[in-house]
Amino acid sequence: MENKGSDEVEKLKTKFMSAWHNVKYSWALKLKTSFSRDSPVFLLGKCYHFKAEDDDCFSQTSCEASGEDCATGNVEAFRKDFASRVWLTYREDFAPLPGSTLTSDCGWGCMLRAGQMMLAQALVLHFLGREWTWSEALTLQPLDTETWTATAAKRLVTSLEASLQGAMRTSDSKPSPAPSGQNPGSAEEADAHLKEMNHRTLVSWFGDTSSAPLGLHRFVYLGQTMGKQAGDWYGPSVVAHILKKAVKKAMDPGLAGITAYVSQDCTVYSADVLDCHKAPRAGETPDDTPRNGPAPQPTPPNNRAVVILVPVRLGGERTNPVYFEFAKTTA
DSSP: OHHHHHHHHHHHHHHHHHHHHHHHHOOOOOOOOOOOTTSOEEETTEEEEGGGGTOTTOOHHHHHHTTOOEEETOHHHHHHHHHTSOOOOOOBSSSOOTTSOOOBOTTTOHHHHHHHHHHHHHHHHHHTOTTOOOTTGGGOOOOOGGGGSHHHHHHHHHHHHHHHHHHHHHHHSOOOOOOTTOOHHHHHHHHHHHHHHHHHHHHHTTOSSTTOTTSHHHHHHHHHTTTOOTTSOOOHHHHHHHHHHHHHHOOOGGGTTEEEEEOBTTBOOHHHHHHHHBOOOTTOOSSSSOOSSOOOOOOOOSBOEEEEEOOOOOBSSSBOGGGHHHHHTOO
16 A cells, blocks of 8 residues: 555656646747857858858958858858757657656756767768758748647657658668669769668657667666666766667667767777777677677677767856867867
């Protein structure tokens, strides 16, 4: 009886906390950006300067004089680049997280979501390249209040999953080889289609389901081995090690050639990175612990791409200016 009573109290507590977090964190305010047309805008290593659209005298030479590699006068290019980044934020009404009755990360999952987005950007760079942009980036609906609701988010996720499954079924039926005299643009179209498929697969790895290898449920499960529970605050170092474990233990063949390295005391040791880069010998597993069950192992590649994670605080109340130049060049 006592256990049943404590369970009911815990469920009631969870409902109150979820309601409070929804009130506290679910505001969607329409705020205008404070970008200045007199200053360049940097986005993941790329520089955009919007002044060229209003000033015919402004040219690429102005950027060269300032020592910056700017994409001048193209607001649409900036919007497309910005909208192409993978955005992962608070969600609600998904399946309960491991070891809890929580169905939302609202109010406590910010560091986990930031870690997801950071890892997603690293995978986009690896699989698609920095110049890639999403073909549908400029067709997204405005981010008004309705777009932020759980119902709208579910509709978007459902449509993406349906299109991914449909594309996978199409790719299963092997097409006949193209004739030698094919159109010059067909190779580019095939490459664009392949990248679109890779993008959708990449996004699916971060789904809010227990089966997603890099999803919130997986992160919370791995966090339990470090003494963290759903609803706790996760620090940068803990999240970095969770990312490392999640990548190592991922069973998806697409992640077989990826590994992660976490710096020690903000120091990256090149020898350790090279060791991570080398693929394990046949019969070895890259995991720190043995896998559960007889699940088939993906064939490891000759070497692996390494995601280097450096947990560091960039300032107190605001970002330390010493990091500005580095941030400008970071993709």
